[in-house]
Amino acid sequence: MANKKANVLSLTLEVFSRKITHWSGSSWAFLIAFGIIVVWAATGPVFGFSDTWQLVINTGTTIVTFLMVFLIQRAQNKESLAVQLKLDEIVAAIKGASNRLINVEDLSEEEINTLHKYYAKLASGAKNDPEPTESHTIEEEEARLNE
Numbered sequence: 001m002a003n004k005k006a007n008v009l010s011l012t013l014e015v016f017s018r019k020i021t022h023w024s025g026s027s028w029a030f031l032i033a034f035g036i037i038v039v040w041a042a043t044g045p046v047f048g049f050s051d052t053w054q055l056v057i058n059t060g061t062t063i064v065t066f067l068m069v070f071l072i073q074r075a076q077n078k079e080s081l082a083v084q085l086k087l088d089e090i091v092a093a094i095k096g097a098s099n100r101l102i103n104v105e106d107l108s109e110e111e112i113n114t115l116h117k118y119y120a121k122l123a124s125g126a127k128n129d130p131e132p133t134e135s136h137t138i139e140e141e142e143a144r145l146n147e
Contacts, residue, residue: 021075024068036060 023029040057047053088102104112 017071017074021071024071 037057040053044053084105091097091101092099100115104115107115
């Protein structure tokens with residue numbers, strides 16, 4: 001029962017955050033935000049540009065910024081995962097591609113650096129390859145260079 005409630009809550013929050021993210025990137029959202037700033041600035045003389053007048057806009061923008069950070073991060077996480085899944089599908093589908101790269105984002109930074117060095121070395125050797133469309137391993141490249 002609790003798990004079902006958590007799933008309903010999770011789905012509700014996902015739908016809500018997706019709608020807010022979509023809306024907040026619209027022209028209407030920008031116009032509303034711009035309108036609020038114009039109204040706030042226009043009321044400055046009425047309130048004598050007081051500390052309270054400044055506090056109103058500071059508090060409002062701080063709250064909106066705080067909430068937007070989480071919405072942006074959520075959208076970025078989802079987008080990043082979707083792109084990663086698409087890349088994993090491409091790697092898995094290409095004959096001869098290294099399956100070591102599937103889920104490479106889950107490796108440690110040291111492991112990623114090791115792979116980077118591997119592919120940098122492979123790319124360096126490919127610059128002088130008379131057949132640039134052929135695929136080679138580092139071992140093949142080293143053997144070619146030692147001939």
